[in-house]
Amino acid sequence: MSLDMKYFEEMEAKIPKGKVRTRFAPSPTGYMHVGNLRTALYTWLIARNAGGTFILRIEDTDQGRLVEGATDVIYKTLAECKLDHDEGPDVGGPVAPYIQSERRDTYGKYARLLVERGHAYYCFCEKAEGEEEGAFQKAADPCRELSPAQAQARVDAGEPYVIRQKIPREGTTTFHDAIFGDITVENKTLDDQVLIKRDGMPTYNFANVIDDHLMGITHVVRGSEYLSSAPKYNLLYQGFGWEIPTYVHCSPVMRDGQNKMSKRHGDPSYEDLKDQGFLTEAILNYVALLGWSPRGDIAEREVFSLEELARAFDLEGMSKSPAIFDLDKLTHFNALYLRSMSPEDFARAAEPYIRQTVRNGELPVEKIAELLQARCEKLTEIPEKVDFFDALPEYSAELFTNKKSKCTPEVAKEMLSAAVVVLGAVHTWSQENIHETLTGLAEGMQVKNATLMWPVRIAAAGKAVTPGGAVEICWILGKDETLRRLRLGLEKLN
DSSP: OOOOHHHHHHHHHHOOOSSOEEEEOOOOSSOOBHHHHHHHHHHHHHHHHTTOEEEEOBOOOOGGGOOTTHHHHHHHHHHHTTOOOSBBTTTBOTTOOOBGGGGHHHHHHHHHHHHHTTSEEEEOOOOOGGGGSSOOOGGGOGGGGOOHHHHHHHHHTTOOOEEEEOOOSSSEEEEEETTTEEEEEEGGGSOOOEEEOTTSOBOHHHHHHHHHHHTTOOEEEEEGGGGGGHHHHHHHHHHHTOOOOEEEEEOOEESSSSOBOOGGGTOOBHHHHHHTTOOHHHHHHHHHTSSBOOOGGGTTOOOOOHHHHHHHOOGGGBOSSOEEOOHHHHHHHHHHHHHHSOHHHHHHHHHHHHHHHOOOTTSOHHHHHHHHGGGOSSGGGHHHHHHHHHSOOOOOGGGGOBTTTTBOHHHHHHHHHHHHHHHHTOSSOOHHHHHHHHHHHHHHHTOOHHHHHHHHHHHHHSOSSOSSOHHHHHHHHOHHHHHHHHHHHHHHHO
16 A cells, blocks of 8 residues: 655655754653763753754653653753753644654554565564564564565454564664764664554654654764664664764763662662752763763863853763762762852752751851851751751760860860850850950960860850851850850759
8 A cells, every 4th residue: 555655745844954953852750860861961962052952852652661740750850950942742842742652643654654665564473562672583574574465465454563674684784973983783683673563652763763853853862772773773764765863872870880870779860869968050060071071171170050061062072981970979069069159049058958957947047057058068968967056965074075175074164164154244146246255265264265165165066066166156046045055064064
């Protein structure tokens, strides 16, 4: 049965041309792992660097793996990361729809066109459901040898079938990748992969080729695990007579020297990293450097805003080597970002974490945040660092002993007794006044500042390690609470 070519001509006429077009095409299967986020980022950067178009496409042809709400996770993650898409299911575009399950009829038509051109065939063999996606030895497939008339007669009779790609038996196929260069494989090593399943749905390998062409995609960014499928993609493009896009296969993100990152092994997703207190900007900056390095004048630079990455990003900077995800390195990046924030922005980011343990609304968030900014690597460290502001923890009198500050229990008792008196006489409770009062007291008692400040801080906080010193802590606690705690410290020492 001859196909009406008018449909295909109309589809070709819709394809946008003339500039770079990239796509991020996730499957809605639950969460955004680090490798997936990197693919989205690189795809966005290629488009933005070239002044091109970035497209979001949802690949939901594998209905058995779909997770409810996963598409919302994709939208939410891209929005948080500011990876804005120019076309997609939620914003539309000239080559809609952008959800594969809504393009089902399109794939069937193109598969039949490929059959007519002699690059695919109907297969009626009984196969297990799971085998449709996998290798099926073409030499053993009798359906490959059916004449077009024989095959069409069985289709017309209602016999169940799949459509398989007809790989040449002889010769080689060479494809070019922007990172890995030219790769040649022998055609006899390639299987006649399924293109259309029995239920009429396309396989991933077929649908993404059709969609990439019809959406005018110029650069296809994906993981290096798809290198083995690239020859079959090339043969599909050639079978249709289409131009082959630029392939960009990214090296894997590894947990260590041997193992790829995997949710099954407890490796963090983007959402997990956010929950662990990492900033989105730091995550993106670090992920950008997992497989790409800046070149030229900025070769030694590490910290980039998203806009700076878009200007700097180029394919020549990408690496063939696997990248190891280092949580300590990400923590380093996160600390840099936290410290570079404005005090107001940091206070806003820190507030929910501060309020987890500092529930007293009279204690000022912005003052506590000021202590934390230079001493914090992750936002999740905050609650345990500041819990003493809300309630004085149980602590041992042994904390008052500190060799470096020349403080013993006897010295601490003397210091606290004097501090209670002078601080009780402070009328305006300001940081400056507290500082002048305590340093003046130390000078009058002929001791170093540290000898006085150590027991005051211990009594005020009940902790050996605190963000901020005695002056800042007393100032934030307020006069009455400070004096109450210092007196409790004296009782402990007595």
